[in-house]
Amino acid sequence: MTQRGRGRPAVLTVERIVDAAVEVLDAEGLDALTMRRLGSHLGVAAMSLYRHVPNRDALLAEIVNRLFAEAVTQSRPGGPWPEALSGFAGAYRRMLLSHPHAVPLLATHPVDVELGLELLGGLLDRFDEGGVPRESALTAVQSVGVYVLGHALAQVGAPPGGEEPPPETDQTFYDQWFDTGLSAMVSGFERIIGCDPSKPPLSV
Amino acid sequence: MTQRGRGRPAVLTVERIVDAAVEVLDAEGLDALTMRRLGSHLGVAAMSLYRHVPNRDALLAEIVNRLFAEAVTQSRPGGPWPEALSGFAGAYRRMLLSHPHAVPLLATHPVDVELGLELLGGLLDRFDEGGVPRESALTAVQSVGVYVLGHALAQVGAPPGGEEPPPETDQTFYDQWFDTGLSAMVSGFERIIGCDPSKPPLSV
DNA sequence: TCGATTTTGCGTACCTCGTAAGCTTACAAG
């Protein structure tokens, strides 16, 4: 596959590598995501990976972008911006909780800016339609994103090597906390940003 | 010193170790904070540290608790709860930005719960005085804490090995973003929690 | 004063990890 010229045909792809990396990460945790293990998971020697990825950290960055894209793609930003913003928050959080071992990665490896803006285009459009200036929209989205990630970090706890807490009670506790904090922030932005397109209330 | 019984007198203390660890962390970054380097910084062999700390991760957890305590102690929670809450957020953020290499640590190692509650007692009292139920108070404080940490993560960027961005413009950009997001959240909580007119007197 | 006891620090060693260098293999084009 992926035979686009001379030379030995590639059995590896960045895509395939990142796929496998996410699998290993989900299944065995971040510490287990070593080049050797990932290689053997792909039926390949560790050093072979370096033909496609400059180093481990770059691979982690790829994972981050992949997962963030997955999250944003999952959310369909319709309606006025407050709803769309909450929708994004929910989708982001759902992704984080379904990849708990990846949460620290998202925390330490910023999403590629270009990619992030592209992915969030639809969401930002909802602000445009509400007459919210771009800069205010970015502040709101970034703030919510930062809240969601921080919240997930708190919920996931010490993820490199942790134990599972009580099952059900815990879940609803965090859910409730999340919803409350999110409503606070969104409604706060509604007040600050205002819904009047004729005068941008946020001086930047 | 620290001679409280038989045996060879200790030249090391957990305190001293954590102090040195924070120094190394601030000066050289998280990757440079290895047991060997930390040992030599203390004039001691790496393995000696293990008499006082079970392993590296526990040491990192100690650092987290130390720094969080430093932050909270720095903030003097006076006035009504919204002001106190913002004050806590500011102090927390100031600490994080003055220990940028520690931010990922705070993100991945939860603060000890007992210690956290004890440290935040003064802040929670302000909510009590405002007639806010304990649970709402905790939600608000946790949400703000999570926002501050997430914001610091975004600002500090990829901290294990990163480059410095533009100096001045950047600073005020993040400051403004921080303030806006914080006001949104605090004012949102003011609305949600409500400013209960029946203010029960201080009950200690 | 002198062992016995106890606590602390140290030297060595093992295993794992990331990854640099250079070799081999499997294709396509000529």
Next chain:
DNA sequence: CTTGTAAGCTTACGAGGTACGCAAAATCGA
């Protein structure tokens, strides 16, 4: 078939965490 090239492999090195057992430095009882 020959040659060129991209992709995968083997080996090796240095660094890191830490298990294990020994050495040193105190106090205490006699």
